[in-house]
Amino acid sequence: MHPRQFTLPAHYLLQIVDQISSMGAQVPHALKQGLAIEMAPGDSVQSLPFPVFRQLILEALSSTREPAFGLLIGERLRLHSHGILGYAAMNSGTIRQAVELFECYFKVRTTLLSPRHEIHGNELRFIFEEPYPLEDIRRPVMEAVILTIKNMFDYITIGVSHIDRVFFPFDRPEYAELAHELFQCEVRYGQSWAGFTLPLKVIDLPLKVADAAMFKDATLICQRELDKLTEQQSLGAQVKRLMLDKKNGFSSLNVTAKLCYLTPRTLHRRLQDEGTSYKKLLEEVRRTLAVAHLESELLSIQEISYLLGYTDMANFRRAFKRWESVSPSEYRTRSASRRATIMDRVAAD
Structure with a gap:
């Protein structure tokens, strides 16, 4: 796949269009036509030209006049929005298992960002990187992705841990208070990386929502999806x-x-x-x-x-x-x- 193509579930695109409409703004007709070519019913993952997606996000920011548009999308994308990957995460046995799951299979949902983890002192950094430059839509994309994944981790780690810091590599925006309210934790800007931290001491503790059999079945489906995607992208x-x-x-x-x-x-x-x-x-x-x-x-x-x-x-x-x-x-x-x-x-x- 050429770097100007990436994958994204049709459901995510529909959420973007719905958010624009719910704010009283109109989705440009040209964009509707462009997206209709790429989108399919259900939760299928589509290959989308980056210029088309970039135009959609820029038009969304312009038509809604909402600089925090990325955060609003991230808040809409709850656990059920992430298909089999979300289901597998929900049944993870430990935080470490969930982190490794995302590192391995995040691309079955999107290739806009790529997650990895690093150990720094007494914490685990869950880092989201750009495989290719996101240019002028970097901020809304990172805000949407990191908020939705942070919300998912908050759910699966109930009673074990809580994410208390989120990091972004861009300047503090005028809507920083809204970001703090939605993330429900400290948000640091102007950092060298994007993502959030987890206490190292809890990453191997058993999670309350864990189900080993369901996790195994869901992971096998994730692997099949990844194999299919890899074949399509050859x-x-x-x-x-x-x-x-x-x-x-x-x-x-x-x-x-x-x-x-x-x-x-x-x-x-x-x-x-x-x-x-x-x-x-x-x-x-x-x-x-x-x-x-x-x-x-x-x-x-x-x-x-x-x-x-x-x-x-x-x-x-x-x-x-x-x-x-x-x-x-x-x-x-x-x-x-x-x-x-x-x-x-x-x-x-």
């Missing part, structure tokens, strides 16, 4: 999406490298590291499209051959027979026969 998957998005023909290796913001040499090397190559990916995409077009029967075999970049029909036939062990015409005939059989069964029922 360079090979990105190259295949670029190929599939092309309406006519396929981009060359050099053009594809430019679209991935890489040099051709780097693209080739990184694809090799993933166990594939540009040629192999092109072959896979051609096979996928060939099968789809033959089954749809909307195009002739000659048109399909041309669409896939074969100037010689014989070359397409040889390639397809290598993929499917039958010629394109035989495959189409068998596909039509299978469809007819299925339709006959449906009619008989």
